[in-house]
Amino acid sequence: MERKRFEQAPCSIARSLDIIGDWWSPLIIRECLYGTHRFDGIQRWLGIGRNILTRRLTLLVEQGVLEKRRYQERPARYEYHLTDKGYDAAQMLVAMMPFGESWLFDDAEPIRLFDRRTDRRVRPQLVDADTGEPLDMRQLYAGPGPAFPAVDDIRRERFTEFYARRDGRVSEDP
Amino acid sequence: MERKRFEQAPCSIARSLDIIGDWWSPLIIRECLYGTHRFDGIQRWLGIGRNILTRRLTLLVEQGVLEKRRYQERPARYEYHLTDKGYDAAQMLVAMMPFGESWLFDDAEPIRLFDRRTDRRVRPQLVDADTGEPLDMRQLYAGPGPAFPAVDDIRRERFTEFYARRDGRVSEDP
DNA sequence: CGATTTGAGTTTCATTATGCAACCCAATAT
DNA sequence: ATATTGGGTTGCATAATGAAACTCAAATCG
Numbered sequence: 001m002e003r004k005r006f007e008q009a010p011c012s013i014a015r016s017l018d019i020i021g022d023w024w025s026p027l028i029i030r031e032c033l034y035g036t037h038r039f040d041g042i043q044r045w046l047g048i049g050r051n052i053l054t055r056r057l058t059l060l061v062e063q064g065v066l067e068k069r070r071y072q073e074r075p076a077r078y079e080y081h082l083t084d085k086g087y088d089a090a091q092m093l094v095a096m097m098p099f100g101e102s103w104l105f106d107d108a109e110p111i112r113l114f115d116r117r118t119d120r121r122v123r124p125q126l127v128d129a130d131t132g133e134p135l136d137m138r139q140l141y142a143g144p145g146p147a148f149p150a151v152d153d154i155r156r157e158r159f160t161e162f163y164a165r166r167d168g169r170v171s172e173d174p
Numbered sequence: 175m176e177r178k179r180f181e182q183a184p185c186s187i188a189r190s191l192d193i194i195g196d197w198w199s200p201l202i203i204r205e206c207l208y209g210t211h212r213f214d215g216i217q218r219w220l221g222i223g224r225n226i227l228t229r230r231l232t233l234l235v236e237q238g239v240l241e242k243r244r245y246q247e248r249p250a251r252y253e254y255h256l257t258d259k260g261y262d263a264a265q266m267l268v269a270m271m272p273f274g275e276s277w278l279f280d281d282a283e284p285i286r287l288f289d290r291r292t293d294r295r296v297r298p299q300l301v302d303a304d305t306g307e308p309l310d311m312r313q314l315y316a317g318p319g320p321a322f323p324a325v326d327d328i329r330r331e332r333f334t335e336f337y338a339r340r341d342g343r344v345s346e347d348p
Numbered sequence: 349c350g351a352t353t354t355g356a357g358t359t360t361c362a363t364t365a366t367g368c369a370a371c372c373c374a375a376t377a378t
Numbered sequence: 379a380t381a382t383t384g385g386g387t388t389g390c391a392t393a394a395t396g397a398a399a400c401t402c403a404a405a406t407c408g
Contacts, residue, residue, distance in 0.1 A: 126265050132306055
């Protein structure tokens with residue numbers, strides 16, 4: 001069956017997964033971020049099947065993450081470049097780097113990021129924008145925001161449940 | 175064919191995608207983060223097929239992201255909880271929220287995060303750990319780190335190419 | 349001048365994975 | 379006695395994936 005899409009979900013994570021919720025799209029975005037812009041280059045670096053790459057590129061262009069530029073006429077040749085949206089999407093990828101370095105490599109990073117103009121090392125970190133403190137996931141809870149489905153919506157039930165514990169009981173697990 | 179895995183890739187992003195590189199795993203992690211810990215709860219909130227959920231839960235437990243706890247004997251009942259690794263993985267999801275809010279909703283967020291003890295709003299943001307400045311993706315470039323395949327490795331070719339422009343020419347695109 | 353290479357894809361085909369619905373089983377609640 | 383809850387399995391049709399081969403136009407090599 002067709003992959004399930006989340007463009008209607010009241011959740012930024014779910015909707016983002018419509019764009020980067022597979023294993024190739026993020027890597028294609030990575031390639032564009034790192035400087036590979038052409039079909040063959042991306043294909044070789046990633047080892048992705050050419051048919052799959054075609055599909056993904058088309059999708060990413062449709063979603064406004066990549067822009068297809070003709071860099072040569074006769075024969076027509078193209079490059080794929082990140083759009084503004086694409087650069088923002090790339091932030092989600094960069095946010096994966098600390099996790100990978102902590103848990104998926106033995107104590108050393110495979111890639112380092114640098115600043116183009118200062119050449120200083122850049123270390124991505126997720127913080128609270130207001131306090132600047134690193135986020136502690138155990139300390140968070142979620143609540144509905146302005147765009148959460150209205151109370152008188154069909155999803156009222158889910159909405160109210162939202163405040164309760166979600167497994168359908170009033171639990172007090174840590 | 176079987177989905178391609180990246181556990182050997184010299185890239186934190188690629189390896190992370192072995193864990194969250196599909197549309198369901200991140201959402202399952204989200205549910206555990208938000209407080210749903212049981213099979214049925216997760217299944218209903220996500221609308222995921224029960225067979226798929228079984229597979230994903232098994233995988234996430236194998237990967238050490240979730241821990242399966244028996245919370246009742248006779249009949250045996252289980253809960254899935256985030257491990258330390260799981261909480262770190264959740265950071266990657268939270269990093270998707272700013273993107274979703276900026277690009278996938280019309281000017282209002284569906285979900286807000288709060289701090290458990292202060293109840294103050296928390297806004298995730300990706301910054302440079304050293305300077306505290308928000309990351310500008312256009313300003314970044316990547317280079318090999320300590321765990322990048324050695325120069326005398328088979329992948330030497332790729333390594334040296336790394337410094338050059340990646341489309342196989344010396345380009346000077348913006 | 350013919351042959352190969354480059355860039356950007358299509359096409360074909362065998363395997364998997366996904367989504368959906370139905371089914372199972374133990375114990376408890378009605 | 380029947381229904382519900384919790385946690386799964388099983389079976390099936392359809393889609394997506396990976397691998398490899400094939401196009402096609404222009405440029406380049408020998």
